Amino acid sequence: MIKNLVIVESPAKAKTIEKFLGADYHVVSSYGHIRDLTRKQNGVEIENGFNPLYEVPADKKQVVSDLKKLSAKSETVWLATDEDREGEAISWHLAEVLNLDISKTKRIVFNEITKEAIVNAIKTARRVDTNLVYSQQARRILDRLVGFEISPVLWRKVKSSLSAGRVQSVAVRLIVEREREIDAFNSESKFRVTALFYTRDAKKPIRAELSEKFDNEKDASSFLEMCRDALFSVSSLEKKPVKKSPAPPFTTSTLQQEASRKYRFSVSRTMLVAQKLYESGKITYMRTDSVNLSEQAIAHAAQIISDDFGKEYSHPRRFKTKSETAQEAHEAIRPTYFETKNVEGSREEKLLYDLIWKRTVASQMKDAALERTTIKINVSTRKEYFTAQGEVIKFDGFLKVYLESSDDEDSQEEDNEMLPVVREGEKLNMDHINASERFSRPSARYTEATLVRKLEELGIGRPSTYAPTISTIQKRGYVNKEDRPGSERKYRSLTLDAKGKITAMDKSENFGAEKSKLFPSDVAMLVNDFLIQNFPRILDFKFTAAVEKELDDIAQGKLVWNEMLRDFYEPFHESVKETIESSEKVKGERTLGNDPSGKLVTVRLARFGPVAQLTDPDDPEAKPQFASLRPGQRLETITLAEALSLFRLPRNIGVFEEKAVSISIGRFGPYAKHDNKFYSLGKGHDPYTVEIEDVIGIIEAKRKTELERNIKSFEDAPDIQVLNGRWGPFIKAGKENIKIPKGKDPKELTLDEIRKLIAETGGKKSPAVKKSGGRKK
DNA sequence: CAGTGAGCGAGCTTCCGCTTGACTT
Numbered sequence: 143m144i145k146n147l148v149i150v151e152s153p154a155k156a157k158t159i160e161k162f163l164g165a166d167y168h169v170v171s172s173y174g175h176i177r178d179l180t181r182k183q184n185g186v187e188i189e190n191g192f193n194p195l196y197e198v199p200a201d202k203k204q205v206v207s208d209l210k211k212l213s214a215k216s217e218t219v220w221l222a223t224d225e226d227r228e229g230e231a232i233s234w235h236l237a238e239v240l241n242l243d244i245s246k247t248k249r250i251v252f253n254e255i256t257k258e259a260i261v262n263a264i265k266t267a268r269r270v271d272t273n274l275v276y277s278q279q280a281r282r283i284l285d286r287l288v289g290f291e292i293s294p295v296l297w298r299k300v301k302s303s304l305s306a307g308r309v310q311s312v313a314v315r316l317i318v319e320r321e322r323e324i325d326a327f328n329s330e331s332k333f334r335v336t337a338l339f340y341t342r343d344a345k346k347p348i349r350a351e352l353s354e355k356f357d358n359e360k361d362a363s364s365f366l367e368m369c370r371d372a373l374f375s376v377s378s379l380e381k382k383p384v385k386k387s388p389a390p391p392f393t394t395s396t397l398q399q400e401a402s403r404k405y406r407f408s409v410s411r412t413m414l415v416a417q418k419l420y421e422s423g424k425i426t427y428m429r430t431d432s433v434n435l436s437e438q439a440i441a442h443a444a445q446i447i448s449d450d451f452g453k454e455y456s457h458p459r460r461f462k463t464k465s466e467t468a469q470e471a472h473e474a475i476r477p478t479y480f481e482t483k484n485v486e487g488s489r490e491e492k493l494l495y496d497l498i499w500k501r502t503v504a505s506q507m508k509d510a511a512l513e514r515t516t517i518k519i520n521v522s523t524r525k526e527y528f529t530a531q532g533e534v535i536k537f538d539g540f541l542k543v544y545l546e547s548s549d550d551e552d553s554q555e556e557d558n559e560m561l562p563v564v565r566e567g568e569k570l571n572m573d574h575i576n577a578s579e580r581f582s583r584p585s586a587r588y589t590e591a592t593l594v595r596k597l598e599e600l601g602i603g604r605p606s607t608y609a610p611t612i613s614t615i616q617k618r619g620y621v622n623k624e625d626r627p628g629s630e631r632k633y634r635s636l637t638l639d640a641k642g643k644i645t646a647m648d649k650s651e652n653f654g655a656e657k658s659k660l661f662p663s664d665v666a667m668l669v670n671d672f673l674i675q676n677f678p679r680i681l682d683f684k685f686t687a688a689v690e691k692e693l694d695d696i697a698q699g700k701l702v703w704n705e706m707l708r709d710f711y712e713p714f715h716e717s718v719k720e721t722i723e724s725s726e727k728v729k730g731e732r733t734l735g736n737d738p739s740g741k742l743v744t745v746r747l748a749r750f751g752p753v754a755q756l757t758d759p760d761d762p763e764a765k766p767q768f769a770s771l772r773p774g775q776r777l778e779t780i781t782l783a784e785a786l787s788l789f790r791l792p793r794n795i796g797v798f799e800e801k802a803v804s805i806s807i808g809r810f811g812p813y814a815k816h817d818n819k820f821y822s823l824g825k826g827h828d829p830y831t832v833e834i835e836d837v838i839g840i841i842e843a844k845r846k847t848e849l850e851r852n853i854k855s856f857e858d859a860p861d862i863q864v865l866n867g868r869w870g871p872f873i874k875a876g877k878e879n880i881k882i883p884k885g886k887d888p889k890e891l892t893l894d895e896i897r898k899l900i901a902e903t904g905g906k907k908s909p910a911v912k913k914s915g916g917r918k919k
Numbered sequence: 920c921a922g923t924g925a926g927c928g929a930g931c932t933t934c935c936g937c938t939t940g941a942c943t944t
Contacts, residue, residue: 174938289934
């Protein structure tokens with residue numbers, strides 16, 4: 143017999159709580175939800191008042207049967223799932239599935255894992271809140287109806303296996319609209335004027351920027367002309383105290399953003415590493431929307447800060463969440479023990495823990511006090527003036543441990559260098575003035591982390607779904623995370639030096655380079671337009687917020703759950719029916735023009751992706767020619783010239799050793815094909831212009847490296863070889879590749895030494911990083 | 920690894936939110 147059985151959602155939580163509760167309590171976990179809607183009939187009997195059909199999924203059968211056995215021999219069962227809509231529903235499903243006796247079942251909640259909170263929860267036990275459960279049920283059914291009614295429409299009208307949903311479709315919409323915004327953006331340039339001055343006695347320079355920017359080179363140039371004989375003087379001097387406050391402790395979303403900015407972690411990597419830290423008891427729960435810290439944590443932080451930095455640095459703070467949809471079932475993400483400053487584990491675990499520690503501790507520290515000095519510098523011959531800004535830290539406060547990063551990748555570091563002491567009216571010596579052409583930039587493409595932030599702002603998705611949503615829209619082929627090289631751009635730069643000489647120069651810069659940004663596919667654009675056209679309500683950024691409002695009303699007993707569903711479903715289902723009946727198949731076809739011989743050039747979405755097509759209008763029977771669009775090319779924006787160049791490949795460029803050599807572009811870039819062998823052209827050669835001589839060189843070079851590939855082999859052990867690979871020599875033993883220790887000549891290796899190396903490294907498999915390259919099949 | 924594209928039809932795909940391992944490369 144068990145006196146008290148406590149059921150929580152997470153096994154790590156169960157372990158922690160068991161320690162607080164003592165011998166009379168047995169704590170176990172449900173591993174999240176234990177039941178879900180069935181897949182048949184979409185899991186909902188619509189005609190029967192939206193009656194849900196639940197089943198225990200295969201991977202939960204074991205958990206449920208274990209819990210059944212335990213609960214049957216327990217005196218009291220305490221349902222201690224999370225204090226939110228989903229947690230309440232899990233408790234209800236547990237009560238149903240385990241057949242719990244109401245009189246022996248108690249619902250308890252605590253949103254921080256401290257002994258005090260748990261003891262208090264037990265004192266204030268209650269029953270399962272049915273209205274909150276109805277609210278979850280309505281949420282679940284609505285999502286099922288939206289997803290399982292719209293997705294099949296996409297299969298019929300666009301492409302098989304696509305998907306739509308309340309969350310993912312809006313995520314895709316954000317990315318599509320951002321891409322179009324960038325397409326439509328017209329960059330304008332202005333001349334920004336910066337200058338370097340010196341005071342008469344000081345060695346320290348003053349960097350200043352002009353109050354105005356000039357529209358064109360002529361105006362910039364005439365300004366510089368007039369500066370030639372101008373006098374520069376300090377017209378005003380202003381000192382202002384400025385305060386900086388620390389950011390609140392981490393939530394899931396802010397942790398994902400910061401880890402992305404500071405360490406370039408993907409959101410799924412961040413969650414994986416955080417999970418490890420949580421499971422080993424280093425941090426609190428990592429899926430949370432709360433910025434709350436327990437009173438105990440606040441007190442501990444104050445203690446650590448006073449000990450480490452001095453009492454004057456401590457400033458206990460209680461943060462309030464700004465989000466209206468936050469459910470705050472957990473604390474913010476924080477270190478379990480502040481005295482643990484470093485953790486054992488992988489490099490990534492160390493980094494992430496360090497970030498969490500610093501962020502949390504900084505949030506409990508005093509504001510930083512700065513003094514900002516602004517100097518205005520007059521130009522005697524012009525009305526424009528220069529300003530220079532400097533900052534001095536008077537009290538560093540929280541800056542001692544942590545400063546949040548900014549999303550703006552190339553924001554110029556704020557000029558917070560110290561300024562020399564100047565007085566009003568003082569004359570300054572001009573060292574040089576530069577006017578450089580600067581271009582305006584469109585909004586930045588989303589990264590995984592900035593997309594999460596946007597979704598959170600819109601109240602769409604939950605901490606547990608941010609990472610999975612991002613992987614879903616990539617898996618469906620709507621979005622690709624890509625790097626783009628950017629391109630060269632010329633700009634003008636005029637400089638006036640101290641001797642009065644003006645030099646004009648053409649300079650160039652790289653712009654538009656992208657790293658790990660989310661790009662929409664052609665399918666995403668077509669699906670998005672189709673959905674906005676036919677299901678505008680679902681795609682509305684405010685749809686989720688409106689649903690949340692109604693779910694709140696259900697939770698408060700002000701609205702009946704299936705009436706809410708009926709009001710939503712009737713018009714929704716109408717639009718599904720209407721779309722199936724009246725809407726055309728989406729092909730995204732565009733006619734670009736004609737090729738020199740008069741053939742019609744079109745692009746469209748075909749079975750294997752976007753293609754360009756050449757059709758002979760005089761001979762409709764002739765088979766059209768096809769060519770796939772290259773990565774980065776899009777149906778919407780491809781030009782006639784770009785489409786035509788796709789048909790220039792494959793190119794037969796000649797014969798080598800009596801076999802034809804042809805050039806084409808494959809998944810891994812341009813390649814030459816000769817005698818059924820493939821040779822990558824690499825970056826140095828343009829597939830449209832490369833000649834036979836170059837290709838022969840490439841073929842011969844590859845043959846040579848293949849000859850040199852085999853460094854050593856052994857008669858006694860045919861599956862062991864020493865080879866020359868892409869990254870230098872290595873040992874190949876069967877299917878395993880083994881590194882050669884530094885300082886060892888690969889030619890000198892003996893079989894015994896190799897066997898020893900195999901024994902040392904064997905069994906320790908390095909987890910390979912999954913990478914998907916290019917266009918998905 | 921390096922290439923597909925007609926049209927028909929069968930059979931499949933799909934949602935969001937709560938949790939961890941168990942799989943392979």
